[in-house]
Amino acid sequence: MKRSRDTAASELFAALYPRLAGWCRRLVDDDETAHEIASEAFTRLWARWSRVEEPRGFLYVTAANLVRDHWRKLERERRAMRRVTTEAAVNSGAEQTEQADPSVRLLVQSLPERLRTPILLHYYADMPIREVSVLTGRKEGTVKADLHAARELLRVHLRRSLDHTL
Numbered sequence: 001m002k003r004s005r006d007t008a009a010s011e012l013f014a015a016l017y018p019r020l021a022g023w024c025r026r027l028v029d030d031d032e033t034a035h036e037i038a039s040e041a042f043t044r045l046w047a048r049w050s051r052v053e054e055p056r057g058f059l060y061v062t063a064a065n066l067v068r069d070h071w072r073k074l075e076r077e078r079r080a081m082r083r084v085t086t087e088a089a090v091n092s093g094a095e096q097t098e099q100a101d102p103s104v105r106l107l108v109q110s111l112p113e114r115l116r117t118p119i120l121l122h123y124y125a126d127m128p129i130r131e132v133s134v135l136t137g138r139k140e141g142t143v144k145a146d147l148h149a150a151r152e153l154l155r156v157h158l159r160r161s162l163d164h165t166l
Contacts, residue, residue: 023125027067037066057135064120071109107157115150
């Protein structure tokens with residue numbers, strides 16, 4: 001039993017790790033962090049191996065959650081840095097101007113989780129709507145509506161960001 005479990009896990013790792021790590025890399029823009037997230041997703045899968053019915057989906061949803069945690073950590077660090085920079089500028093009497101960042105990744109990060117998860121799974125992990133539906137526990141029509149709503153929000157935010165930079 002243990003031998004077949006180990007073999008199945010090894011085969012799954014060989015088949016999915018490179019793609020999962022590459023997907024994470026596109027989201028976090030850092031090789032080391034991407035590999036840490038992909039490895040952590042596999043570690044969590046291994047801990048729940050006997051209870052997980054859909055390993056691929058589990059890996060991608062877990063990685064998406066870890067990416068979100070990473071983004072939150074970066075945002076906290078940015079806010080802290082901004083506060084320090086602003087305080088230094090106020091203390092020195094200089095003015096601080098902040099340019100909007102029209103990065104799509106930051107805009108996706110700002111979406112509500114209900115919209116962000118389908119975007120990450122469908123567009124970044126190349127999963128079909130049917131699979132996103134199964135993984136999120138939502139009907140296909142709901143996933144399509146969420147993807148549409150997310151695209152509209154991204155379009156509005158991107159336009160605003162670009163208008164501020166002109």
